[in-house]
Amino acid sequence: QLGLAEWCLEETVRHTRERHQFNRPIGSFQALKHRMAQLWLEVVSSRAAARAAADALATDSPEAALTVAVAQAYCSRVAVHAAEECVQLHAGIGMTWEHPAHLYLKRAKSDEIALGTPGRHKEALAELVDLRAP
Structure with a gap:
């Protein structure tokens, strides 16, 4: 999932550098810069x-779970x-067969379901620290 997020960020930054609107790269628009900066922070975290x-896991830590x-x-x-x-910032091409962005969205959603939703993992986390789950 981390690799998927990193690819999406890199591809989005590349696309917004190359795509021009009003004689400027769309990545130079402040609103898009903020979205990509927020995404970068999430990927780093x-x-x-x-x-x-x-x-x-590698050190068999008691905190592994x-x-x-x-x-x-x-x-x-x-x-x-x-x-x-990634799909949003690629605009229309992001949902076509000409670009793989939509495939990454499908993979991210299927991984979320197959590996457990964030809610399920938060419930497990709550049990591990003896808190009531939300």
């Missing part, structure tokens, strides 16, 4: 969560958001 989970639940709850949401932004 996902990377940190995934690395923490991988480290906890906790860090894996946190990583999965966060990375799943970020993958879907990154794919949605």
Whole structure:
């Protein structure tokens, strides 16, 4: 899911550099810059969560279940958001067979379902820290 989110961000940044509107790259518009900056922050945070989970699993940490639940709850949401932004910022071509953006959105949604929704992982996280689930 992290790799999917990273690809979507990289592809979106590349596309917004190349696509021009009003004689300017669309990536130079402030509203799009803000969306991509927010997405970059989410991807970087996902990377940190995934690395923490991988480290906890590799070292047989007693906190492994906790860090894996946190990583999965966060990375799943970020993958879907990154794919949605990729399709949105590619505009019409993002949903055509000419560009793979829509395939990444489908993969992100199917991974979210197959690997457990963020809500399910938040419930598991709540149980691990002895809190009532929302």
